[in-house]
Amino acid sequence: MDDDKIRDIVASLPEKPSRSRLEPYRQLIAELRRLGRTYREIAHILGEKCQLQVSAVAVHNFVRLHLRRKRNPAKREAPRSFERPQIRTPVVTEREANANIRKRSENPAVPDVEVRRRIEELKRRPVEVQEPPVLFHYNPDEPWHLRPKSEKK
Numbered sequence: 001m002d003d004d005k006i007r008d009i010v011a012s013l014p015e016k017p018s019r020s021r022l023e024p025y026r027q028l029i030a031e032l033r034r035l036g037r038t039y040r041e042i043a044h045i046l047g048e049k050c051q052l053q054v055s056a057v058a059v060h061n062f063v064r065l066h067l068r069r070k071r072n073p074a075k076r077e078a079p080r081s082f083e084r085p086q087i088r089t090p091v092v093t094e095r096e097a098n099a100n101i102r103k104r105s106e107n108p109a110v111p112d113v114e115v116r117r118r119i120e121e122l123k124r125r126p127v128e129v130q131e132p133p134v135l136f137h138y139n140p141d142e143p144w145h146l147r148p149k150s151e152k153k
């Protein structure tokens with residue numbers, strides 16, 4: 001079946017009516033939300049003023065499904081293509097990647113020679129290694145002993 005025929009069939013179908021019992025109160029709910037009312041408050045107002053017992057979760061779901069969708073109708077009405085879109089990832093060579101890295105790392109205030117000199121200087125600097133304190137020593141010829149807390153620190 002080709003795409004044109006599928007689109008014609010879908011376009012010829014009548015719009016499906018909403019099954020929600022909140023549909024008649026769509027404008028009221030939308031206005032209350034615009035005024036900053038919570039879903040719980042809207043559910044209470046519907047129960048008190050319209051004799052419609054509904055939970056705050058139901059009001060939230062109705063708003064999420066029926067009201068927010070109408071904000072951008074262009075997305076909803078756009079014809080859908082039934083073909084899978086081809087995603088092309090750009091191929092970047094190693095040379096281009098290195099050039100991009102060089103461009104990002106270039107700093108006119110510090111010349112390249114100066115940076116290399118600093119790196120070499122850091123490499124020649126002696127590394128200070130602190131020996132960690134001995135917390136445990138095992139001698140198989142001696143029995144085990146717990147050290148006092150004062151010695152552990």
